[in-house]
Amino acid sequence: MFRSVIAGASAAALAVASGVPAFAQLASQESTFTGTVPAVCTVSDQVQATTPMSLNGGGTELSGLTDDFNFQSNGAVSVQLRAVNVTAQPAGTAGYSFSGSLNDSGTLIASATAAGASSVVSYAGGLAGNEDFSMGLLISAPGGAVLNQGSYTAVLTTDYIAS
Amino acid sequence: MIKQLLAAITLGLAAMPALSDGIEIPKVISPTMGGDYVLRTDLFTTNAVTKLQYDAFYVTDAGRIGEAVENTDLRPSAPNTRAGVKKRVLIRIPGEAITKEQLLAVCMWRNPKVLNDTGSSAMVSAFRYCKLFTAKL
Numbered sequence: 001m002f003r004s005v006i007a008g009a010s011a012a013a014l015a016v017a018s019g020v021p022a023f024a025q026l027a028s029q030e031s032t033f034t035g036t037v038p039a040v041c042t043v044s045d046q047v048q049a050t051t052p053m054s055l056n057g058g059g060t061e062l063s064g065l066t067d068d069f070n071f072q073s074n075g076a077v078s079v080q081l082r083a084v085n086v087t088a089q090p091a092g093t094a095g096y097s098f099s100g101s102l103n104d105s106g107t108l109i110a111s112a113t114a115a116g117a118s119s120v121v122s123y124a125g126g127l128a129g130n131e132d133f134s135m136g137l138l139i140s141a142p143g144g145a146v147l148n149q150g151s152y153t154a155v156l157t158t159d160y161i162a163s
Numbered sequence: 164m165i166k167q168l169l170a171a172i173t174l175g176l177a178a179m180p181a182l183s184d185g186i187e188i189p190k191v192i193s194p195t196m197g198g199d200y201v202l203r204t205d206l207f208t209t210n211a212v213t214k215l216q217y218d219a220f221y222v223t224d225a226g227r228i229g230e231a232v233e234n235t236d237l238r239p240s241a242p243n244t245r246a247g248v249k250k251r252v253l254i255r256i257p258g259e260a261i262t263k264e265q266l267l268a269v270c271m272w273r274n275p276k277v278l279n280d281t282g283s284s285a286m287v288s289a290f291r292y293c294k295l296f297t298a299k300l
Contacts, residue, residue, distance in 0.1 A: 039294060040185035041185065050285045053284045078226060118227075153284065159293050160293065161268065162295065
């Protein structure tokens with residue numbers, strides 16, 4: 001602090017001694033800073049990339065549910081369960097149902113199958129990150145039959161849509 | 164006192180959400196002289212991403228993100244992003260793909276790692292970030 005005062009006084013004294021007008025020290029420049037904030041978001045409390053599934057219903061249902069995750073946004077947004085993309089399934093399971101779900105605080109808000117995307121759910125007030133979302137998948141065979149043995153893998157994609 | 168203040172600020176910053184995944188595009192685009200659309204797009208991500216995927220998609224009347232406007236397999240390479248640094252890409256949309264003034268979306272995503280032949284069943288979670296814009300005739 002004292003060093004700053006001394007330095008300032010020294011500079012002023014030097015300016016006077018060198019003949020530079022004192023008001024020159026008061027000259028100022030201004031610069032205008034502009035910027036925009038686009039619609040941005042993040043997925044906080046990141047959901048685990050891979051969720052194991054378990055067999056239920058006497059072998060007729062294979063299901064999994066992610067841990068909770070949150071979106072945060074700075075404006076109105078919509079979410080959509082975009083796709084259920086089956087990447088691996090045993091032979092003889094072509095007619096099986098792959099039903100995906102998107103849940104908000106435990107309540108189903110959108111569902112999709114391997115054949116089609118879900119509806120769009122709007123959040124006009126944006127998302128503050130305090131809502132717990134999760135994705136789930138249920139695999140079942142026609143007529144409630146026992147599932148064929150083997151490995152099943154599906155990718156569930158959630159879209160976050162900013163207007 | 165100052166140390167306590169700095170500690171409080173640091174804690175406050177640490178608790179703040181990291182809002183930095185996003186897409187910057189014009190709200191409305193028009194065709195160029197050649198009739199095609201060129202969308203200047205800035206992508207940015209919270210963390211560095213290798214081979215970030217992006218594309219333009221149709222939007223249905225119900226507001227859903229629909230099919231891709233073009234086949235993404237034609238794209239020669241996917242960009243890498245650095246944390247918080249905008250990555251400018253150009254998305255070219257053929258003029259014939261737009262038959263009326265309509266809503267489209269640019270989406271970005273990273274391809275999830277899908278491990279095959281793991282011997283167990285699993286569901287893999289993936290996310291896409293999409294931004295809407297209007298293409299005028």
